[in-house]
Amino acid sequence: MRHIVSILIENEAGALSRVVGLFSARGYNIETLTVAPTEDKSLSRMTIVTSGSDEVIEQITKQLNRLIDVVKVVDLTESPYNERELMLIKFRATGKEREEMKRMTDIFRGRIIDVSEKTYTIELTGDGGKLDAFIDALDRASILETVRTGSSGIARGERVLKV
Amino acid sequence: MELTGAEIVVRCLQEEGVEHLFGYPGGAVLYIYDAIYSQDKVEHILVRHEQAAVHAADAYSRSTEKVGVCLVTSGPGVTNAVTGIATAYMDSIPMVILSGQVPTHAIGEDAFQECDTVGITRPCVKHNFLVKDVKDLAATIKKAFHIAASGRPGPVLVDIPKDVSRNKCRFDYPKSVSMRSYNPVTRGHQGQLKKAVSLLLGAERPMIYTGGGVILANAAPELNRMVDLLGFPVTNTLMGLGGYRASDPKFVGMPGMHGTYEANMAMQHCDVLIAVGARFDDRVIGNPKHFAQNPRKIVHIDIDPSSISKRVKVDVPIVGDVRETLIELTTMLEDGLAAGQKQNTLGLEAWWKQIAEWRRKDCLKYKGSDEVIKPQFVVEKLWEVTGGDAFVTSDVGQHQMFAAQFYRFDKPRRWINSGGLGTMGVGLPYAMGVLKAHPEAQVACVTGEGSIQMCIQELSTCKQYGLPVKIVNLNNRYLGMVRQWQEIEYGSRYSQSYMDALPDFVALAEAYGHVGIRVEKPADVEPALRDAFGKYKDRLVFLDFITDQTENVWPMVQGGKGLTEMLLGAEDL
Numbered sequence: 033m034r035h036i037v038s039i040l041i042e043n044e045a046g047a048l049s050r051v052v053g054l055f056s057a058r059g060y061n062i063e064t065l066t067v068a069p070t071e072d073k074s075l076s077r078m079t080i081v082t083s084g085s086d087e088v089i090e091q092i093t094k095q096l097n098r099l100i101d102v103v104k105v106v107d108l109t110e111s112p113y114n115e116r117e118l119m120l121i122k123f124r125a126t127g128k129e130r131e132e133m134k135r136m137t138d139i140f141r142g143r144i145i146d147v148s149e150k151t152y153t154i155e156l157t158g159d160g161g162k163l164d165a166f167i168d169a170l171d172r173a174s175i176l177e178t179v180r181t182g183s184s185g186i187a188r189g190e191r192v193l194k195v
Numbered sequence: 196m197e198l199t200g201a202e203i204v205v206r207c208l209q210e211e212g213v214e215h216l217f218g219y220p221g222g223a224v225l226y227i228y229d230a231i232y233s234q235d236k237v238e239h240i241l242v243r244h245e246q247a248a249v250h251a252a253d254a255y256s257r258s259t260e261k262v263g264v265c266l267v268t269s270g271p272g273v274t275n276a277v278t279g280i281a282t283a284y285m286d287s288i289p290m291v292i293l294s295g296q297v298p299t300h301a302i303g304e305d306a307f308q309e310c311d312t313v314g315i316t317r318p319c320v321k322h323n324f325l326v327k328d329v330k331d332l333a334a335t336i337k338k339a340f341h342i343a344a345s346g347r348p349g350p351v352l353v354d355i356p357k358d359v360s361r362n363k364c365r366f367d368y369p370k371s372v373s374m375r376s377y378n379p380v381t382r383g384h385q386g387q388l389k390k391a392v393s394l395l396l397g398a399e400r401p402m403i404y405t406g407g408g409v410i411l412a413n414a415a416p417e418l419n420r421m422v423d424l425l426g427f428p429v430t431n432t433l434m435g436l437g438g439y440r441a442s443d444p445k446f447v448g449m450p451g452m453h454g455t456y457e458a459n460m461a462m463q464h465c466d467v468l469i470a471v472g473a474r475f476d477d478r479v480i481g482n483p484k485h486f487a488q489n490p491r492k493i494v495h496i497d498i499d500p501s502s503i504s505k506r507v508k509v510d511v512p513i514v515g516d517v518r519e520t521l522i523e524l525t526t527m528l529e530d531g532l533a534a535g536q537k538q539n540t541l542g543l544e545a546w547w548k549q550i551a552e553w554r555r556k557d558c559l560k561y562k563g564s565d566e567v568i569k570p571q572f573v574v575e576k577l578w579e580v581t582g583g584d585a586f587v588t589s590d591v592g593q594h595q596m597f598a599a600q601f602y603r604f605d606k607p608r609r610w611i612n613s614g615g616l617g618t619m620g621v622g623l624p625y626a627m628g629v630l631k632a633h634p635e636a637q638v639a640c641v642t643g644e645g646s647i648q649m650c651i652q653e654l655s656t657c658k659q660y661g662l663p664v665k666i667v668n669l670n671n672r673y674l675g676m677v678r679q680w681q682e683i684e685y686g687s688r689y690s691q692s693y694m695d696a697l698p699d700f701v702a703l704a705e706a707y708g709h710v711g712i713r714v715e716k717p718a719d720v721e722p723a724l725r726d727a728f729g730k731y732k733d734r735l736v737f738l739d740f741i742t743d744q745t746e747n748v749w750p751m752v753q754g755g756k757g758l759t760e761m762l763l764g765a766e767d768l
Contacts, residue, residue, distance in 0.1 A: 042376055045325070046313060057318050087504070094501035100322040100342060103376040195375055 034063070035089050036108040036115060036185045038193055039078040042101040043069050050099050051078065060084065060092055064117070064160075064182025075103065075195065079184045081160075103195055112188040119163045120145075122153045122177040123170060140166050151176065159183070200329040200360040201226035204293065207336040209236045210368045213264050215255060215631045216240070217248040221268025222308060223295025226360040240631060240660060243652040245272050247624035249279020250650070253288050253350075254621075254628030257611050258586055260413055262343050263290040263628065269297055270308030273315065278618060280350050281319035285615025286434060287411060289348035291339045292320075298358040299327055312354045321349030329362040334369055341372040346379030347499040348411055379498065383515035383523060390511045391494045392527045394467050399542030400549075401427045402465035404450065406479075407434030407614065408472015408497060414518035415439070415607040418471065421525040424532075426543065428550055430458040432479055433599055434614040435472070441603035442583075447550060448559075451479040452752045453596045456558035457550055459750075459758040462486075464549075469494040472517045475507040476615075483507055485757025496520050558750050558763055559600055568717050570594060570669045570742045574601035577639055577667060580724040585609070585637040588625035590646030591617045593675035596748040598641040620649025626664040627656060637665070637728055644670040644694055654707040657735045665727045666737045668700060671744045679747045683768065704737035711737045 041047050048067055055062050063081040070077045082092060089107060096105045108115075125133045130152070137144055137154050140162070146153035156166055160183060167178065187193070198206065204227050208216065217240045220228045231239050242248040245267045252263030263283075267276045273294050283290050297306040313325045322342050324335050332355070339351040395401060409418050409431075415438050422429045422439055430450045431438045439446055448455030450462050462468070462480065468491050473479070480486045483506050494511040495503050503512045513520060532538070561571045574597050577585070587602050588611040589595040595612055604610050611629060613621045626640040640647075647668055657664055669675075677692040701711030710731050714723045720740065727736040750761040762768065 046317075049314070050317060053317055091501065091505060098347075098499070098501055100374075100377050 033085070033089075034081065034083045034109070036113065036183060037080045037082060037092065037096070038106045038108050038185060039080065039096060039102060040070070040104040040193060040195065041076050041078055041099075042103065043074050043076045044101055047076065047101045048078075050101060051080075051096065054095055054099065055082075058091075058095060060088065064180075066182045066184050072195075077193075079182070081183050104193055106187075106193050108185045108187060111191065113185050114188060115159050115183050115185045116157050117160055117163055117183045118181045119156045119166070120153060120179045121156065121167070121175065122146075122151055124150055124174045124176060125152045126150050129174075136169060142166070196365070197363040198366045199226060199230070199363050200332050200355065201230035203329070203332050203364075203366050204336065204355065204360065205230045205234055205237060206366055207333055207368060208264065209234075211262070211340050213237055213262075216264050216266055217242055217251040217255070217628070218266030219245050219248055219268065219272060221272050221295060223269035223272075223297060223357045224266060224360070226357065227266065227293070227295070227355070239266075240627070240656070242624070242656050244650065245275035246279050246620070247627070247650050247653045247656065249276045249290070249292065250282065250621045250624035251628035251631070252290055253279060253283040254588060254611050254625035255632050256288050256290055257625075258608050258629040259632045260608075261632075262340055263288065264293070265290070266293045268295045268308065269312065270310045272308075273310060273312045277315060277319065280316055280352065282613050282616045282618040282621060283350045284319045284321070286407060286613065287348050288350065289343040290350040291336070291343055292350055292352040294352060294354050295360070296325065296354045296356040299356045300358070302356065312352070316352050319350075320352050323352040323354065325354045325356075326359050327356070329359050329364045332359060333366060337369045338372055338374070342377065346377075380514050381498075381516040381519055383496065383513040383520040387511050387513045388520070388524055388527060391469070391513065391524060392531055394492050394494060394511065395425065395469065395528065396531055396536050396538055398427075398467035399539050400464060400466040400546045401425070401543070402461050402468050403427050403429040403471070404432070404462060404468060404473055405429065405435045405438045405471040406432040406473025408517045409435055409438040410607045412472060412498070412517035413607070414472070414521050417518055417521035417525065421521055421528070424525060424528060425538070428461055428547070430454070430462065432473055432476070432614075433612065436599060436610040437604035437607040440605040442605050447554075449599055450758075451476075452481070453600065453748050453750065454479075456556045456750055456761060456763065457553040459752065459761060460553045461550055463489055463758045465491055467492050467494070469496070470509075471496045471521065472498075474502045474505065477506070480507065481752045481756055481758050481760075485760070488757070496524075556763065561746070564743070565717055568714065568720060568740050568742045570597045570671070570740075570746055571601050572717060573667060573669060573720055573740050573742065574598050574641065576721045576724055577641070578602050580721065580728055581637050581639065585639050586611060586629045586633065588612065588622050588629060588638070588640045590622035590642040590649075591619045592643050592646060593671075593679065593746075593748050594641050594643045594646070594669040596676075597669070602641075619646040622646060623650050623653045623657075623664065623666065627653060627660075627662050630662045630664065631660075638663075639665045639667050641667045641669065643675060644668060644672065644697055644700070645674045651703070654704065654709060654735070658708045661733070662735060663733050664735050666735070668737065668739045669742050670697075670700070670739050671742045671746070672697065673744060676748070682747070683751070683762075684753065700737055700739040704735070709735040709737055711739065713739045713741065715741045
C-alpha cells in the first residue's frame with residue numbers, strides 16, 4: 033500500500049543521506065522524496081512516498097525515529113491529508129496544435145510559463161494521478177522534457193507536524 | 196585561556212573520565228598525539244592495526260560499563276577501523292571513535308589519506324559527526340559520549356580535520372546535553388506493565404528469554420530477582436550469557452541454532468514468553484514462520500521500539516530501559532502476590548516436569564576420548580581451572596559455540612564475543628581491552644587457528660603492555676564451522692576450509708616474547724591450563740591444543756529450519 037511519510041529533521045549536513053541510506057540499506061522503497069527547510073531554518077521538512085505492508089511501514093517509521101537527526105515522523109496516510117506535486121513540462125506545439133494544447137492546459141488548470149515558436153512549457157500542480165493524466169493526454173512524441181518535484185503532503189484540519 | 200583543538204580533545208576525554216585510549220597515530224592526528232604526549236591522565240595503548248584498537252575499546256566497554264574510546268588517523272586508519280565499528284554497532288556497544296581527517300580546505304580534493312569517513316561509517320554507527328570548526332569540538336564530543344551511552348547504546352564517530360585540531364579557542368565543556376531530536380524513552384508504559392503482570396502470574400508454561408540488553412543495562416541482579424521470585428525457566432542468548440546464573444537449575448541453557456534442546460523446546464512450546472533486551476534474531480528463533488506456529492502470548496521489553504515486532508509479532512510491547520522496567524515489573528509482581536494473586540503452580544509443576552524430560556536428552560553430551568583432545572573437554576577444563584570466574588573472549592566459529600555451551604557463566608560481562616556481526620579476529624584484541632579494564636583478572640581467549648591469525652599481530656601489543664592473555668587455541672586444522680556446514684549441507688565438499696601451512700604457534704608465541712605450549716594428549720590439557728594460570732600467571736601463554744579434526748557442534752538448527760527441527764548429533768543426519 034502507498035504511504036506518505038512526513039519527517040521533520042535537523043537541517044544538518046548529511047541529514048538527507050542518513051534518511052536515503054536507511055531506505056537503501058534496509059531495502060525499503062522510495063517512490064518520491066522532497067526536502068526543503070521550513071520557516072524555522074534549523075529544520076527541514078521531508079516528504080517520502082513509499083509503499084509496503086503495514087509491518088514494513090511500521091518498521092520504516094521506527095527506523096526513521098532511530099536516526100539521531102530526526103525530530104518527528106508521521107505517516108500522513110493514517111488520516112485525511114492534502115497532497116500536491118508540481119510538474120514542469122516542455123513539449124512541441126506547432127500550428128493548430130498550439131490552440132489545442134492551450135485548451136488542454138486550461139482544462140487541467142495548468143499555466144503556460146514559457147513559449148517559443150515551436151514549444152510550450154507548462155506548470156501544473158496536483159496529486160500524482162492528475163499529473164499522470166496530463167502526460168497521458170499528450171502525444172508522447174511531442175514531450176521534450178518533464179520535471180516533477182515528487183509529492184509534498186500536509187494533514188487536513190488542525191493536525192500539525194511541528195516541534 | 197585558549198586551547199588548541201588537540202588539547203581540547205584530550206581535555207574532553209579527561210572530563211569524561213576516560214582512562215584508556217586505544218589507537219594508532221598518523222598524519223591527520225599528529226596534533227592530537229602531541230597533546231596526548233604532554234599529559235598522563237589518559238593512557239594511550241598503541242595497537243598494531245587499527246581494527247584491534249576498535250575491538251579493544253569495544254571489549255573494554257563490554258567488560259565494564261564505560262564508553263570505550265579509540266583514536267585512528269584519516270583514510271586507511273578509518274577504513275581499517277570499519278570492521279571494528281560495525282562489530283560494536285551490531286552488538287550495541289557504547290563507544291566513541293575519534294578519527295583524523297585531512298584539513299577542511301583539502302576535503303573533497305582527493306588529498307593524501309583522505310576518505311569520506313562520515314559517509315563510509317554512516318551505516319555502521321549510531322551517529323557520526325564531522326567537526327568543521329574548533330568552536331564546535333567540545334560540544335560535539337560531549338554529544339558523542341551522551342549518544343553512545345544512552346538509549347540503545349552504540350558507537351559514535353567524531354571526525355576531526357587536522358586544522359581543527361590545530362586551531363585554538365576557549366575550552367568550555369558543557370555540563371549536560373539537550374537535543375530536541377533525541378530523547379530515548381526509559382520508563383515502561385504502566386498499562387502494558389499491568390498486562391505483563393497478569394500474563395506472567397497466570398502463565399501455565401512460562402518462559403523467560405533474555406539477551407544482550409540485560410547485560411548492557413546492568414540489569415542482571417534485577418533479572419535474577421525476577422526469575423527467582425517467579426520460579427520460571429530462563430534462557431540467555433549468546434549475547435545475554437551471564438545475565439542469569441548458569442549454575443542455577445532454572446537456567447535451561449542458550450537458545451537458538453546451537454542452543455540446548457530444552458531451551459529451544461521451551462521457547463517453542465511455552466504459552467507466555469517474556470523477551471527482555473533480546474531481538475528474536477534469526478540465529479535464536481530460526482524460521483519466524485515456524486516459530487509462529489505455536490500460539491503463545493509474548494511480552495517484549497526493549498529500549499529500542501524498532502526491535503519490537505520486527506521479526507515476531509508481540510502482544511505486549513514495553514519500551515523502556517531494561518533495568519528500570521524490570522525493577523518496576525518485579526515490584527508489581529511482588530505486590531500482586533502479596534495481595535493474594537496466585538501463580539498457576541499446578542501448571543508450572545507440570546511444565547517443569549516436561550522440561551526435565553527434555554533435559555534428559557542430555558543434548559550437549561559428547562564422546563570423550565583418551566587419544567584425541569575434544570574441544571568441549573578443553574573448555575570444561577578451562578572452566579574448572581579458572582573456577583568458572585574468568586573473563587572469556589572468543590572469536591567466531593565452532594570454538595565460540597563450544598565456549599558458550601560449556602563455560603557456564605554466572606556473572607554478566609564475563610563473556611565477550613562478536614554475536615551480531617560474527618567477526619573473526621576479535622578474540623585477542625578483546626582480551627587486551629578486558630585486561631586494560633581488569634588488570635588482575637583471569638582472561639582467556641578461546642579461539643581457533645583460523646580466527647587467531649586474523650589479528651595475530653596484536654601479540655606484539657600484548658608484549659609491550661604486559662598483558663597476560665591466555666590464548667586457548669582449539670586447533671583442528673580446519674575452519675571448523677565452515678567445515679561443519681560443508682559436511683552437513685554441501686555433500687562433504689570441503690572447499691577452502693582446510694587450514695594448510697599453519698605456523699608453529701609455539702615458536703610464533705616465543706618469537707613475540709611469550710610462552711607457547713603445544714598440547715596433543717587429553718591428559719595434558721589440565722596441567723597445561725594450570726601452568727598457564729599458575730606458573731605463567733603474569734605471562735601471555737599461547738596454548739595450542741591439537742583437537743579432534745571432525746568434531747561438530749550439536750545440537751544444530753539448520754538455516755531456515757524451525758527451533759524444534761534440531762539435529763542432536765550425526766545420527767540425525
